[in-house]
Amino acid sequence: MSPSSNSSGLDPLELSQALIRCESVTPIDGGAQGVLARALTPMGFVCHTLSFSAPDTPDITNLYARLGTGAPHFCFAGHTDVVPVGDRTAWSADPFAGEVKNGQLYGRGAADMKGAIACFAAAVARFLAKREKAFAGSISFLITGDEEGPAVNGTVKMLEWAKQRGEVFDACLVGEPTNPTTLGEMMKVGRRGSLNVRLIVNGVAGHVAYPHLADNPCHRLVEMLAAITRDRLDEGTEHFQPSTLQISSIDVGNPTTNVIPAKAEARINVRFTDAYDSKGVERWLRERFDRVGGNYDLVAQVSGESFLTPPGELSRTVAAAVTRVTGRTPELSTSGGTSDARFIKNYCPVVEFGLVGETMHKADERMPIADIATLADIYEAILDDFFSAPR
Numbered sequence: 001m002s003p004s005s006n007s008s009g010l011d012p013l014e015l016s017q018a019l020i021r022c023e024s025v026t027p028i029d030g031g032a033q034g035v036l037a038r039a040l041t042p043m044g045f046v047c048h049t050l051s052f053s054a055p056d057t058p059d060i061t062n063l064y065a066r067l068g069t070g071a072p073h074f075c076f077a078g079h080t081d082v083v084p085v086g087d088r089t090a091w092s093a094d095p096f097a098g099e100v101k102n103g104q105l106y107g108r109g110a111a112d113m114k115g116a117i118a119c120f121a122a123a124v125a126r127f128l129a130k131r132e133k134a135f136a137g138s139i140s141f142l143i144t145g146d147e148e149g150p151a152v153n154g155t156v157k158m159l160e161w162a163k164q165r166g167e168v169f170d171a172c173l174v175g176e177p178t179n180p181t182t183l184g185e186m187m188k189v190g191r192r193g194s195l196n197v198r199l200i201v202n203g204v205a206g207h208v209a210y211p212h213l214a215d216n217p218c219h220r221l222v223e224m225l226a227a228i229t230r231d232r233l234d235e236g237t238e239h240f241q242p243s244t245l246q247i248s249s250i251d252v253g254n255p256t257t258n259v260i261p262a263k264a265e266a267r268i269n270v271r272f273t274d275a276y277d278s279k280g281v282e283r284w285l286r287e288r289f290d291r292v293g294g295n296y297d298l299v300a301q302v303s304g305e306s307f308l309t310p311p312g313e314l315s316r317t318v319a320a321a322v323t324r325v326t327g328r329t330p331e332l333s334t335s336g337g338t339s340d341a342r343f344i345k346n347y348c349p350v351v352e353f354g355l356v357g358e359t360m361h362k363a364d365e366r367m368p369i370a371d372i373a374t375l376a377d378i379y380e381a382i383l384d385d386f387f388s389a390p391r
């Protein structure tokens with residue numbers, strides 16, 4: 001533990017517990033953002049509560065807090081909302097009590113990701129205590145209550161709001177749990193994209209005994225699906241595992257034995273590398289469908305483009321801090337599902353590093369209190385290095 005860790009008066013374990021005690025299951029805030037704002041305000045942060053709404057989605061409360069007005073500006077992004085507890089009887093502790101047992105902090109959000117938010121707040125407090133008035137840059141918290149939900153009234157709208165105010169971000173660290181089993185083993189520098197596709201093959205219905213009078217869409221659908229599962233999109237790229245394509249459903253719904261149906265449909269999901277954008281994936285699919293020919297409709301919906309923050313100053317700063325504190329060299333990974341970093345990447349370089357994700361979204365979500373202390377040290381080291389780098 002760093003010698004200054006107790007001098008700032010902000011203990012990352014205590015703040016983690018206070019956050020866990022707020023029942024902030026999406027879309028409810030449960031007082032969580034108020035707890036954070038009350039920790040940040042005495043340090044000099046100016047806090048903005050941002051409520052957004054949209055049709056067919058719940059209203060969401062978000063928190064943007066910034067300290068300082070100068071550059072460079074380092075942003076920490078995350079979420080105070082948590083997933084539901086699930087089966088309460090599967091928990092050995094109250095999921096909202098913030099209890100410590102056998103050196104572990106139990107509670108929904110301990111890993112994903114109230115613990116990381118508390119660690120960053122504690123790191124900022126220590127960083128400021130060391131610098132006193134000599135600090136000329138800016139540090140901000142971009143905290144949504146809508147990460148585990150539809151993600152409509154959260155990070156996307158906060159970023160637009162910030163842009164309209166003239167806020168400029170130079171770097172962003174997302175505190176999602178990135179480590180599979182051990183703190184320090186992995187950070188995320190990008191994510192694969194995800195595209196959902198509905199393929200509807202249109203034919204002409206008819207009697208099975210008179211196929212020359214019909215056009216069987218099932219036969220063409222089978223050929224189209226064979227073509228896209230035979231060919232590979234790519235073999236992976238420098239920082240990405242190969243793109244993958246999965247057929248998730250094939251539907252005809254024909255109850256008869258003697259009718260050629262008029263339509264056949266399939267659903268497909270593609271997880272794609274930085275070799276493609278979603279339009280490129282769509283072109284790749286259409287090329288193969290067109291070779292089979294005939295009439296078809298394709299409805300494509302992108303849930304996230306692939307992105308990569310090329311290894312550079314930010315990833316080097318984070319990796320070096322992780323190594324200095326833990327002795328481990330983090331892998332620069334793009335694995336896993338998507339995160340709000342997919343929105344932030346349009347504004348500034350973004351990487352993700354947080355706690356160990358092993359118990360996230362499960363019963364008995366928990367975190368060794370030693371990891372919470374270590375993550376606060378890592379975040380402090382990141383701030384030290386980022387703001388002392390020559391520019």
Ligand SMILES: [Zn+2]
Binds near residue numbers: 079
């Ligand atoms: Zn999360």
